Amino acid sequence: MTAVPRKRADARRNEQTLLDAAAAAFVTSGVDAPVRDIAFRAGVGVGTIYRHFPTRADLIVAVYRHQVEACAEAGPALLTDSATPHEALARWIDLFVDFLITKHGLPEALRSGDATFETLHAYFLDRLVPVCDTLLAAATTAGQVIPGVGAYQLLRAVGNLCIGAGSDDRYDPRRMTALLVAGLRAQ
Amino acid sequence: MTAVPRKRADARRNEQTLLDAAAAAFVTSGVDAPVRDIAFRAGVGVGTIYRHFPTRADLIVAVYRHQVEACAEAGPALLTDSATPHEALARWIDLFVDFLITKHGLPEALRSGDATFETLHAYFLDRLVPVCDTLLAAATTAGQVIPGVGAYQLLRAVGNLCIGAGSDDRYDPRRMTALLVAGLRAQ
DNA sequence: TGGTAAACGGAACATGGTTCCGTATGTTGG
DNA sequence: CCAACATACGGAACCATGTTCCGTTTACCA
Known part of the structure; x- marks a missing residue:
């Protein structure tokens, strides 16, 4: 059994917030919306985006x-x-x-x-x-x-x-x- | 008659050199070849490119x-x-x-x-x-x-x-x- | 409640387009 | 041939964006 350490609450919350922010940004600026824009909309730093979605493709797929x-x-x-x-x-x-x-x-x-x-x-x-x-x-x-x-x-x-x-x-x-x-x- | 002042010899020469350099760069790197690459191939500064071809489109059309x-x-x-x-x-x-x-x-x-x-x-x-x-x-x-x-x-x-x-x-x-x-x- | 690992923020770096201005050079009238 | 002028040049500097990294914060658990 590999113990599956559940993600921290703030991490889970941010992931969802980021998905919503990205979806909104994609609508107005397309899937090339600047990373900083998405981060700003979500109220997080850019580092947080890269932690959750290492590449833009991951983010797009998730959305x-x-x-x-x-x-x-x-x-x-x-x-x-x-x-x-x-x-x-x-x-x-x-x-x-x-x-x-x-x-x-x-x-x-x-x-x-x-x-x-x-x-x-x-x-x-x-x-x-x-x-x-x-x-x-x-x-x-x-x-x-x-x-x-x-x-x-x-x-x-x-x-x-x-x-x-x-x-x-x-x-x-x-x-x-x-x-x-x-x-x-x-x- | 609008007197047409002929372009300087170096300018005409550079224009041709740039066209050749751009054509070569386009073959290897596509039409998005970095401006600096094209300038380097032609042996000129980037300013010279912009003077002859204000936008990339002008360069592509010329080529x-x-x-x-x-x-x-x-x-x-x-x-x-x-x-x-x-x-x-x-x-x-x-x-x-x-x-x-x-x-x-x-x-x-x-x-x-x-x-x-x-x-x-x-x-x-x-x-x-x-x-x-x-x-x-x-x-x-x-x-x-x-x-x-x-x-x-x-x-x-x-x-x-x-x-x-x-x-x-x-x-x-x-x-x-x-x-x-x-x-x-x-x- | 204190210790630890996870997660965060954002400054710093890399890349590539674009602008600008001090310098160099072709051209032309004397 | 020379001087003076306009043209053209070079490349540093600037801006926008993606990406990385690390000092700091925070959730979780014992």
């Missing part, structure tokens, strides 16, 4: 974990609820897009080669690639989607298409991802 | 101007050389993608909301949107492409799909843009 889980869990449900596997795929991707475009700077962070965001990248992949793969495989088996496009590549393309969403009303990421999914269709 | 012009001029030629307008569009977009994926960080810069890159963004749009629009219009008129997708939006989507190219061999921007263009096709 959005619930929403990513929800998106992942929606996959199988859509597969049974939709008329066709291709429709299920399209609807699931819409869900993913809706999540991404409301998080300023998140798609950029997911794509940046920056080692800081490695954890973030890995978490999204671990959680979403298998789901996407299931949907994609179902659609391919049903002969509705051309073979040879992996779940990873598709997700990455969708993520890319969501970059800069909201900063320009002439660009509609939903429309463009829909076009991409249409291109997947076996004619 | 890639020829290639962008070439891409723009290829549009009309492709339209007459190709079997169908849709094929011309597809080939032109391939050309654009080939240009982008060899310029590390350029697609990212084009999309960043950063005001520093405003000039860059504007230059690409000025030069390429009209060309793309011509191709798109021809394909639409021929009934080969669904209406309602503007040249700006298409170019932006293609640019986005090229972000991070080369950093990950599981992701193929050419393939993804081809899928997007396939999705444009009127069935």
